[in-house]
Amino acid sequence: MIKKYRAGTFTEAFQRIKEELGPDAVILQQQELKSSRNPNEKVEVTVTLDDIAEAPPPPSAISKDTEKLGVYNSKGIKPVEWRNLDSSPKKAAPEPNKPVNSDKLIDCMENTLAEVRRLREDFAATRNDFLEGVRVVRDRIPKEFSSIVAKLSKNGLSAQIVQDLLAEVMILCSANSRDEISIREQMKKALANRISIAPRPRLRKGRPLVQMFIGPTGSGKSGIISKLAGRATITGNPNVAIVTTDCCRMGAMEQMEAFAAAADIALERIYSPEEVPEVFERLRDKSLVLVDTAGRSLGNKEHEEDIKAFHNAIRPDEMHIVLPLNMRDSDLKKSTEIYAALKANRIIFTKQDEASEQGAMLWLPIKFEIPLSYIGNGQSPDNIVSAEKEIIAEWLVK
Numbered sequence: 001m002i003k004k005y006r007a008g009t010f011t012e013a014f015q016r017i018k019e020e021l022g023p024d025a026v027i028l029q030q031q032e033l034k035s036s037r038n039p040n041e042k043v044e045v046t047v048t049l050d051d052i053a054e055a056p057p058p059p060s061a062i063s064k065d066t067e068k069l070g071v072y073n074s075k076g077i078k079p080v081e082w083r084n085l086d087s088s089p090k091k092a093a094p095e096p097n098k099p100v101n102s103d104k105l106i107d108c109m110e111n112t113l114a115e116v117r118r119l120r121e122d123f124a125a126t127r128n129d130f131l132e133g134v135r136v137v138r139d140r141i142p143k144e145f146s147s148i149v150a151k152l153s154k155n156g157l158s159a160q161i162v163q164d165l166l167a168e169v170m171i172l173c174s175a176n177s178r179d180e181i182s183i184r185e186q187m188k189k190a191l192a193n194r195i196s197i198a199p200r201p202r203l204r205k206g207r208p209l210v211q212m213f214i215g216p217t218g219s220g221k222s223g224i225i226s227k228l229a230g231r232a233t234i235t236g237n238p239n240v241a242i243v244t245t246d247c248c249r250m251g252a253m254e255q256m257e258a259f260a261a262a263a264d265i266a267l268e269r270i271y272s273p274e275e276v277p278e279v280f281e282r283l284r285d286k287s288l289v290l291v292d293t294a295g296r297s298l299g300n301k302e303h304e305e306d307i308k309a310f311h312n313a314i315r316p317d318e319m320h321i322v323l324p325l326n327m328r329d330s331d332l333k334k335s336t337e338i339y340a341a342l343k344a345n346r347i348i349f350t351k352q353d354e355a356s357e358q359g360a361m362l363w364l365p366i367k368f369e370i371p372l373s374y375i376g377n378g379q380s381p382d383n384i385v386s387a388e389k390e391i392i393a394e395w396l397v398k
């Protein structure tokens with residue numbers, strides 16, 4: 001039920017509503033009448049008794065000039081002060097689409113700024129605590145171990161890995177055998193236990209072992225291939241062939257052709273995956289086939305698709321990612337992520353001789369669960385080593 005009450009003042013109207021409908025009346029709307037023919041009707045109040053959900057306060061709680069009736073909106077209940085509305089100043093209801101009050105906006109911005117300042121102070125305090133923690137940890141390292149810890153940190157191994165290694169070595173080196181040589185030897189053992197090495201490739205009869213090499217431009221792929229081919233012929237296996245898919249880049253082909261001719265090694269060029277079966281049919285009697293590829297900038301999707309297509313056609317026994325050890329850690333991670341997705345299952349580091357940090361030889365294979373196969377350590381044809389735990393551990397403690 002909806003009812004409208006007209007009166008000279010809101011007080012009169014509310015008085016009548018209270019008398020007729022009692023405290024359960026719900027005010028839906030109240031308005032001043034702009035043009036009324038009856039001079040005694042200046043206001044109009046619309047009420048209902050329908051959607052009451054909460055009992056109003058008991059009559060004893062109603063004071064004379066602040067009488068609390070239930071004043072509700074249609075969605076819920078809002079007890080409001082039942083005042084003499086004619087005498088109290090009217091509060092303007094917020095109008096939709098009206099610009100936000102600029103004082104409120106300034107208040108809001110000041111609060112946000114205060115919060116940002118507080119967060120900045122919290123962050124500075126946390127950072128100081130952290131640095132203090134690092135200093136305390138360093139100070140707590142027995143001084144006999146500080147030199148080896150400094151070497152590992154200089155080689156780019158994280159504090160967490162170093163701490164882990166140190167914990168093991170401290171247990172292995174009893175208090176009376178903590179001389180520099182013993183600590184170094186125990187550390188090398190702890191490192192060697194963690195270095196991940198791929199099984200040695202095995203040549204077999206009837207079908208060549210196929211090794212494919214991928215990696216960024218200039219990482220040393222062709223260099224590794226010529227070193228491996230040279231090493232195979234020198235150690236008595238002349239039955240080696242090189243296949244290259246890097247046929248378009250200026251100078252790349254000429255370089256490989258010159259090497260193959262000088263070393264008397266068979267060289268095949270493959271321009272598209274469709275040519276793979278025919279070329280590999282010709283190489284059926286070889287014992288080792290080394291596949292060179294072109295390198296491109298990171299994230300080149302076309303290049304990734306090419307590698308996938310060649311990989312699917314060749315189906316190599318081993319897929320090696322060739323990475324220069326002097327690359328930044330973040331780039332090593334990005335490259336490995338991309339090439340691991342292209343089914344790489346071996347890591348080769350080149351330019352070991354030029355790298356100021358050797359730590360990636362430990363953490364990268366662990367992080368991606370891809371073992372190391374070879375290390376290139378110079379530009380001469382014999383600057384290649386099959387990855388060996390002891391050799392790498394030695395580099396890491398230098």
Ligand SMILES: Nc1nc2c(ncn2[C@@H]2O[C@H](COP(=O)(O)OP(=O)(O)O)[C@@H](O)[C@H]2O)c(=O)[nH]1
Binds near residue numbers: 354
């Ligand atoms: N110092 C050093 N230079 C290397 C090594 N491996 C490759 N290089 C050099 O890196 C450059 C690029 O090598 P290359 O094999 O053509 O890279 P590719 O583009 O991946 O085939 C050449 O100048 C190589 O001599 C290495 O182990 N040590």
Ligand SMILES: [Mg+2]
Binds near residue numbers: 221
């Ligand atoms: Mg090359």
